[in-house]
Amino acid sequence: MLDERWSEEVEEIGGTLRKVLAKQCSSEQVRAAEASNDGLSPAVAEHLSAFGLDDLEAEPDLFARIAYELGHALAPTAYVETIPVLALTGRSNVALAFSGPVPASVAQVAVIRSQGVYLEALCGDARRTTAGDLLVEHQRGHVDGQWLGDSDLADRLSRYAALVDAARMTGAGQALLQYGLGYAKEREQFGKIIGSYQGVANRLANASVLLDAAELLVRKAAFTARADVGGDGAPSAAFAIMVRAKAIEAARSVATTVHQTFGGNGFAMEYDVQLYSRRLRSWANRGERPGERLADLARSMLDPGKRDQVRLLWHHDQGIPLPRWAREADKV
Structure with missing residues (x-):
């Protein structure tokens, strides 16, 4: 049954991971990692390994929550880029080099050839x-790599990457929004707290709505991957398109809004706004631009025949009961 909230198990693991990252990803530690040779934090890598993430076997919702927490903490790690291959093949420290650059720290990459997916x-x-x-734009080797799977695996990996990319951007966006809200509640201009001005409050509220929608789509996309609802281990094609596009939209909106809230201070290096916004924009600009595929999806939604082929789009069409939060709200 679909529930738009994280499951209790995922909440527990995500909460524990957040506590671990809070000790390793302060703004000072993130800045120090950024100034290092590879832009990464050995301490974060050590703690993630101790947490058991390198050999993790989990459902998509847990991997999405992990990506969400890593984004929320701005964790200096390349782990998110390796999640799709780990989740679908069990191989760690392998990034997708399908349509964009990959972290320089990964040992191997998965590439697409006419015969399927290969490891190089x-x-x-x-x-x-x-x-x-x-980041590295991978240059395909002249020697044949190791075959990982056919074109079906390539498609599943791409859809899985859309999920974790979206989850990371959404997590970072939520953290940036909270940072902006805190500033708006404390900063005074013309004798008033700036958050009391309608222009400021409305923009922050709009960014919050976009982020909540993105987070909801992350959980819904993860749900469509489950075998018990007909999924193949990766989000359905329609939700993979939607979730990444919505996360990019929300990330850009919150970055712009919080910069406007801070005014000139938003561009000052001593404030953390730029730490978030630079990463959000970098993540959003990697890989394929979602506009064309989103437009194709929108056109298909206008065709009843094609629309009815989209799985899990509407609860009532699929006979899915009301989610837990809705049933609980009815009892209040």
Whole structure:
């Protein structure tokens, strides 16, 4: 049964991970990692390994929550980029090099060829992004790599990547929004708290609505991956498109809104706004732009025949009972 909230198990693990990351990802520690040679934090890598993430076997909702928490903490790690291959093949420290750069720290990448998905050693020159991390545009090797799977696996990996990318952006966006709200409640201008001005409050409220919608889509997309609802281990094609597009929209909105809330202080390095916004923009600009695929999906929704083929779009069409929160609200 679909429940738009995280399950109790996922909440427990996510909450524990947040406590671990809180000790390793203060703004000072994130800044220190950004200034390092590879833009990563050895301490974070050590704690994630001790947490058991390198060998984790889990459902998509848990991996999505992990990506959400890593984004929320701005964790200096390449783990999110390796989740799809880990989740679907069991191989760790392998990133997708399907449609964009990958972290320079990964040992291997998965690439698409005519026969399917292959594993290759990462090859290429690293460049530092505005977010402080090092990325590599993988140069395909001349020697055949190791075959991982057919074109079906490539499609599933791409859809899974959309889920965890969206989850990370949503987590970081929620953290940035809370940072902006805290500032709006304390900063005074013209003798009044700036959060009391309608123009400021309305923009923050609109950003909050977009982020809540993105987080809801993350959980719904993860739900469509489950075998017990007909999924194949990765989000359905329609929800993979929607979840990434919505997360990008929400991330850009909250970054712009919080910068406006801070005014000139938002561009000052001593404030944390730029730590979040630089990463959100970097993550949003990686990979395929969602506009064309989102437009194709929108056109298909206008065709009743194609629309009815989209799984789990409407609860009542699928005979899914009301989610737990709705039933509990009815009792109040």
